[in-house]
Amino acid sequence: MLDTIYVGMSGLMSYSNGLRVIANNTANLNTPGFKGSSLQFADMFYSNSESSGGQTFGQGQVGYGVTTYATSMNFKQGELRKTGNDLDLAVDGTGFFVLRNAEGQIQYTRAGQFEFSPQGVLVNRSDGSEVMSSDGAGGFTNISLDQFRTNDAKATQTLSFQGNLPSTTTNAQTVSNIKVYDASGADHTLTLSATRTGTNWALKLMDGTTTVGSGTLEFADGKPTDATAKISITYKPTGQPDMPLVLDFSGEVRSFASGDVSTLALSKQDGYTAGSLSAATIDGTGTLVLSYTNQQTVKGGQIALARFDSADAAIAVGDNQFQARDPSAWHIGVADGKTFGVIRSGEIELSNVDLSQQFSDLVIMQRGYQASSQVVTTANEMLQQLFQMKSK
Template sequence: MIDSIYVGMTGLSSFSRGLRVIANNTANMNTPGFKSSSLQFSDAFYSSGGYSGRQFGQMGYGVSTAGTTMSFKAGELRQTGKGLDLAIDGQGLFTLKGEDGKITYTRAGQFQFNSDGVLVDQATGAKVMGVGADGGQTEIVVANSKTNAGKPTTTVKFTGNLSSAGTDQTINGVRVIDAAGGEHLLTAKFTNTNATTPGSWKVELLEGTTVIATQQLIFATGRPTAGTSKLSFSYTPSGQAAMPLTLDFSADVTSFASGTLSTLAFASQDGSPPAELSGTSFDSSGALVMTYANGQTVKGPRLSLARFDTADAVGAIGDNQFEALDSRAWHTGVAGGAFGSVRSGYVELSNVDLSQEFSDLVIVQRGYQASSQVISTANEMLQELFSMKSR
């Protein structure tokens, strides 16, 4: 009966540990990137009970626990709309580097740029690692990319119909950006020269009243000819070097008779002035995308991702982070293939299955009650034995 009490105690101890694991899982059901665990039970060693070598004579000594195993099943991806909230659709993990230089891994991609412009984990401040040009791991930094220098205009596009029955057309406000980021409003003047060359127009590019250059635009069956659909000019802003300009009529420009009314107009230009950084995010390949107020985008380093061959090589260390217990089972790389793709504006939620946890809770509770009942029964039998002796 003393043995029975001991066996019951192993049940109470083991089921208490099981309850703790369930409690930890349910407490973290809303923790981003959390991976649930399950407790492994095993039977205790056996004695022969005086019947050495005979299988039917073996008697057990209760139950023990063999540790926990983590489930790396993916959690739900929930949209947050924040460009630096990242999730991985696949098996990869983000790589972090702590202040002590230790490398850890996480699925909870809630990041931000600190005051030094370095991408870090919001919870711990650990640096998020990327892949440098040499293929090695590097920090992801925007400190030197806060401003975009812009670029000068090279192509100006037009759209609309230049009435073949008209005599001239003047388009003001042709916007051009110079190499220093300055803006200039030029004028394009079209004069019908059909009497000299069928379907032709003289095109003058002016700054104020000064003619920069003159070219010829020719239409055939209402469309610009291949040789004149893009006209090249050289424009020299005040105090700067000459810059090439192309007036592009190839896409949406026609010349049909429509009275004397023309709808030809300035459509767009490809230059941009200097501007400040207005947003950051990551694309599906894990590359940093920096967006500027002038509409320009620039790509930076790609995120360094990791994956493992077996869950036995992974250890949980808290703060939604994991460590490599066996470096031989770990691999590093970038998004794509086995590492998965990066989803910007999403966070992976916990993979805890609450209905499963409640089912396990009932089983653990019943096991604990049964073990307690065994101890109570054995105690009553001992008391009965002692009472018999006293009589």
């Protein structure tokens, strides 16, 4: 009877552990990046019993109950949900974000809820762990805004034009409000004057009434000739060093008969003023993309991703994070759309817990616990009856 009570108690303990695992899964139903677990059950050791009467007709094995081993984690990807926050990131694939905590330990997570700290470092929002980027030499470095808070001015070097210079007109044509930037980022407004001389056009670039430079644009079959399609001049803004400028007509400039009205216009120029950081986002490769008030964009560090060969290589440590049980089974890379997956900006990965499955398992645990409890109660009653018989 005592053995039977022990077997029943093993069931109570095991189903109690199973209930705890289910409770943890359901409690984390809305935890970003959470991975559900299942408990491993196993029967305990056995002993052999011989038949009575001194003759061995066969041996039967008598079990000693049930026990539980480690939990098995399910690393299936959870649903991705949009949040609207550019620094909420999700990995669509097998990769994990790499974090380094205050103690210098490397940990991994699927919950990409990040932000920039007051020091400009990309960190995990929950505990301040730094988000890692690969340094290209097998190590890690953080992702910082320190060198990206401003974007220096760039002096204009090329002015590109488009449009038609009518081949039948004798009137001078003018392109006004041509804005260029010097090395300090200050803008200057220039004017291009074009006067037809036969099949050619005499060009003058002017700053107010001062001629900055001149050249001749020749056409053949309505297109600028290779020799004259790009005209180099030197412009010296007041108080600034010389600015070499190239007037580029090689793209979409033509000269056909179309009345007296020119459509020649500036299509683009490559200079800009200085700008300050206006936004920081992450693209699909995990690369930091920085936008500035001068309409420029610059790319920074690339987020490192990790993956493992076997689920046994990872151990949960809380805060939606994992550590490497077997570091040799982990591999470091970046979002590639294949091995490590891609990064989705403005989304988070939800828990992968299947609530309907948890409810089904809950019923099984409850029935198992009730049955084990009934076994203990029955064995106890039989033992009481045995004691009563002995007392009589």
